[in-house]
Amino acid sequence: xxxxxxxxxxxxxxxxxxxxxxxxxxxxxxxxxxxxxxxxxxxxxxxxxxxxxxxxxxxxxxxxxxxxxxxxxxxxxxxxxxxxxxxxxxxxxxxxxxxxxxxxxxxxxxxxxxxxxxxxxxxxxxxxxxxxxxxxxxxxxxxxxxxxxxxxxxxxxxxxxxxxxxxxxxxxxxxxxxxxxxxxxxxxxxxxxxxxxxxxxxxxxxxxxxxxxxxxxxxxxxxxxxxxxxxxxxxxxxxxxxxxxxxxxxxxxxxxxxxxxxxxxxxxxxxxxxxxxxxxxxxxxxxxxxxxxxxxxxxxxxxxxxxxxxxxxxxxxxxxxxxxxxxxxxxxxxxxxxxxxxxxxxxxxxxxxxxxxxxxxxxxx
Numbered sequence: 269x270x271x272x273x274x275x276x277x278x279x280x281x282x283x284x285x286x287x288x289x290x291x292x293x294x295x296x297x298x299x300x301x302x303x304x305x306x307x308x309x310x311x312x313x314x315x316x317x318x319x320x321x322x323x324x325x326x327x328x329x330x331x332x333x334x335x336x337x338x339x340x341x342x343x344x345x346x347x348x349x350x351x352x353x354x355x356x357x358x359x360x361x362x363x364x365x366x367x368x369x370x371x372x373x374x375x376x377x378x379x380x381x382x383x384x385x386x387x388x389x390x391x392x393x394x395x396x397x398x399x400x401x402x403x404x405x406x407x408x409x410x411x412x413x414x415x416x417x418x419x420x421x422x423x424x425x426x427x428x429x430x431x432x433x434x435x436x437x438x439x440x441x442x443x444x445x446x447x448x449x450x451x452x453x454x455x456x457x458x459x460x461x462x463x464x465x466x467x468x469x470x471x472x473x474x475x476x477x478x479x480x481x482x483x484x485x486x487x488x489x490x491x492x493x494x495x496x497x498x499x500x501x502x503x504x505x506x507x508x509x510x511x512x513x514x515x516x517x518x519x520x521x522x523x524x525x526x527x528x529x530x531x532x533x534x535x536x537x538x539x540x541x542x543x544x545x546x547x548x549x550x551x552x553x554x555x556x557x558x559x560x561x562x563x564x565x566x567x568x569x570x571x572x573x574x575x576x577x578x579x580x581x582x583x584x585x586x587x588x589x590x591x592x593x594x595x596x597x598x599x600x601x602x603x604x605x606x607x608x609x610x611x612x613x614x615x616x617x618x619x620x621x622x623x624x625x626x627x628x629x630x631x632x633x
Contacts, residue, residue, distance in 0.1 A: 461517070569607075
C-alpha cells in the first residue's frame, strides 16, 4: 500500500486535484516546476521518527517514490555508510518543534512574571529606604540647627530704625477700642507700655514703612502687658478684638500732634445684604463702622486708580459686646467696595472725628 501524496508546503492532505485541504496550495503546479520540502521521508506519516544523526551527506533522491517497506527492509536497502546507527534518542520533528516553541514562550512569561514580582516588592522597599533617609536627614538637621535658628533667634522689629524717639516728653495714658489709628494724629509719638483690661482679647499690629517697623502682639488673660512698643509719627496702628487696650508713655510727643476735623458730617446707613461703593453710593472718607443690630464682618476692599486691589478690611463687630460695637477710623477712598453680606446685620458709617488727610488713597500706599 502506498501513502497518498501530501502537501509539499505544510504536509497537509491533498484532494483528488492535488489541492491541499489545509493551506490551499496547488501541489500539481509546484511539482511541475520544483519540489519543496521533499526528502527521503516523503510518503511517511507525519508522526514518523528520525534518529538524531544528520543526513546532510545523503545523495539526491531518485525522482520516483519508493514503495513503502518495513523499517528493517528499508534500512537494509541503504548503502552501508548510510545505515542508521544504534538507535539513539528519537523524536517527532513536528511535536518536538512545537514543544520547544511553547517552552520558549513559557520561559519568557515566567521571566516577565518574576521581574514584575521583584519590581513590586523592591520598589516600595527602596521608596521606604529613601523616605527614611530623608526623614532622618531632616531630623538630624532639625536637631543640629533647630535650636540655634529658633530658640536663640530673637526678632528685633527696630533693627532698621535710623532715628530715636526723644527720651523726654509728656506723660500720657489712653484707652483704645478696635480700629485703625495713625501715630501723630490719633496717638502721640512715644515709647509705650500696652496693657489689656480683665477679660479682653486683643491684638496690636504696627505698620511703619518709613522706619521699617512691622510688629504684631497678642494680649489676653495670659499676656496682659507688653513693653517697649515704639510708635513713630506716621505709623499705622491697628487694634482688633473684644476689649480695650491702654497705651501709656512717659515720653509722649503730644506737642507735635497733627490732624484735622473730618469734613464729612452725614451718616450712611448700610442694610443687611447691601453692597456700596465709596464715591458712588456715599462720599469717600474716614468713618467709624457702628453696628445697629446683629453681628458679623463686613468685607471692605480697596482699589487703586488702575483698579488693582491694594487693601482690605474685615472687622468683626457685634451688638452683644460694647467694645465690639464699633470699629474706628476706617479709611474708605474712592472706589472702595463696602459689602455687608450678612442679611441680619445693620450698620452705620459715622464720619470719624479727626483725620490725618483728605488724601485717603495715600493711607494704603
